[in-house]
Amino acid sequence: MEGVSPLKMELPVNRAMSARYDALIASGEISEDPVQRQAVRQLDLLNTRLAETRLASKKSSLGWLFANKKNQLWSAVQGLYMWGGVGRGKTMLMDLFYEVTVIRRKRRVHFHEFMTDVHERIHAHRQAHKRGEVKGDDPIPPVAEQISEETRLLLFDEFSVTDIADAMILGRLFTQLFEKGVIVVATSNVEPSKLYKDGLNHQLFQPFVQMLTTRVEILHLDSPTDYRLEKLAGAPVYITPLGETADARMDEIWTKLTHGMRPHTAELENKGRRIAVPCVAAGAARFTFDDLCMQPLGASDYLRIVHAFSTVFLDNVPVMSKARRNEAKRFIILIDTFYDNGVKLIVSAQAEPQNLYTSDDGTEAFEFDRTSSRLIEMRSEAYLAGERPETRA
Template identity: 85%
Template sequence: MELPVNRAMSARYDALIASGEITEDPVQREAVYQLDLLNTRLAETRLASKKSSLGWLFANKKNQLWAKVEGLYMWGGVGRGKTMLMDLFYEVTVIRRKRRVHFHEFMTDVHERIHAHRQAHKRGEVKGDDPIPPVAEQISEETRLLLFDEFSVTDIADAMILGRLFTQLFERGVVVVATSNVEPSRLYMDGLNRQLFLPFIEMLKSRVEILHLDSPTDYRLEKLAGAPVYVTPLGSDADTQMDEIFSKLTHGMKPHSEELENKGRLIPVPAVASGAARFTFDDLCMQPLGASDYLRIANAYSTIFLDNVPVLSRARRNEAKRFINLIDTLYDNGIKLVISAEAEPQDLYVGEDGTEAFEFDRTASRLIEMRSEAYLAGDNREIHA
């Protein structure tokens, strides 16, 4: 039986508590309450829009109805449940025209649309040299509800267009729900020409409810406590352990696949749930990926699962080099790693000569440290949920 809209989030949250997947948290409960209120408001607005819909005559009136709905901005440290709450809300929301996307991917798409409009204008195919209104119109026609994972502004090109873009989106009735590790007033902190970005922050505050998830508990760390985050040797037992840890960390939610954009290329991500991404060794080290690709992955997820790492040697120096770069990047960014491997870290590389053999000593040392309680307890990431 379909749950009442006004308690759909609460029912899903209660079910996770009853199943033992999560424990009751008063801060999360407040977020659940706020998301239930938002879902109810969205349902009411959707119904009102349908009743008043008489074609183009009432198109602007419908946008005005949606523009009155305030979104939600949830911020807090790693492991406080922001991504889990977003997962639940995406599942239960009544809105069909919804888009969940990493903020980086969204802005890449925006820049591509701006470029396409400018090229079309040069060819005389469209009128008006300002690309922001038509781009906002495109997005609003496609999406009524935008859900952003890891809302973070680090690029000046993004910062300079956000104010005008979101003014247009909000006027067209687009509703925003976002997670972030930083409060709105600290977005684009110390960025170039930040004073030009400040009006966007004030507008954001006026259009979304700000909710600080300040729970003292890092639930991701709690889930990993005592778990064998380095599983060896490979085999069916290792596969089962990896499946169990992934399910436990992601609250048993069904994973989905997605793609990350990096410098015009797409990185396939086979399985994602609750801020954790799962890859095989072949996915990340048998493909032509480089350090910037691994950094893009580190910027998107706070926990990485890596399955089936084999023993490496000079004969597989390309794969070894990629694995070294991958571990360096994850380590430098404080990413939690759950890995299944053919051997213990110090035995993962066979051979005593060559650059890779020398570099792998550091990799083995880092892999050992990354399984320690001290590393897992570290919270040195600034922008990822």
């Protein structure tokens, strides 16, 4: 049931976001930004409305006869859809709102992970129907019921629709979720009208977009400043050699880039496999070399990480010899994937890029020349600013 924790009661509901944002400014973690300030005000208004609706719904919670009225109260609350380029502070604002919102029955999830969960629930229902355990062959109503019972507030990171199966489900699923009073706050790199742009049967997706725009306020975070790039400006993003100094420097950059927010763990799903993400904060992820190159991961797994995070920290990259060519091969694929997708990579390594692989023969030795070249380019200001080689020609 929704509630207010003792910690959150220390801040007035209608100023909770502003207080946290002001504290980050006062500490020097961030600079005042008028566009972010507008988002903070809207999130404070939303938090206030959630608190008011929670109080009103409690007065109506006298049994199942009032369930529809309670859903109607929550359905009247509009969520928020924040979109804009990388580094504009969307994830930071989402982190702050997740911390201060009065709602306890909340779920913060990457949009792709949410849809994976939905597909798994749909599959489970169909299997149960085959076994005669449940009635009704349409899985959407019971799945929507499950989600609405678990979650009042859905917070989506990186709302994007690229899969036709997702596109076909979204309209029916969210029609029911919104009717059951689920509120959505989302971040995205694109405005709603460009979700699933040029996708197969795109016209069938338009009713969902139209519905979404009636259930959320749309806010364009169009600040001209890429704050993530600004925080990396002048900072070494390839740190060598390994040791306490390198560890401390990586921690310092991590804290600066994530505004000192408390990190959490996460899991990504890819083709039935789970990829553990040991450290996540403010839209950045942190792994060790062993996490990504000592495990049986491949190109599609690394691409899945790319789709979830635009900034990645990679700790403790060792010097590799022919005896570790499996790890070297994975590292080559990892760097290729990150490079091709413009990921901002902060690395601590045992040696400079050109000295990370010591064997002179074999395919890996040849391919590692490209890897070392890319690592050198990925530490350049031009790469960090998003300039690709073809744009600099």
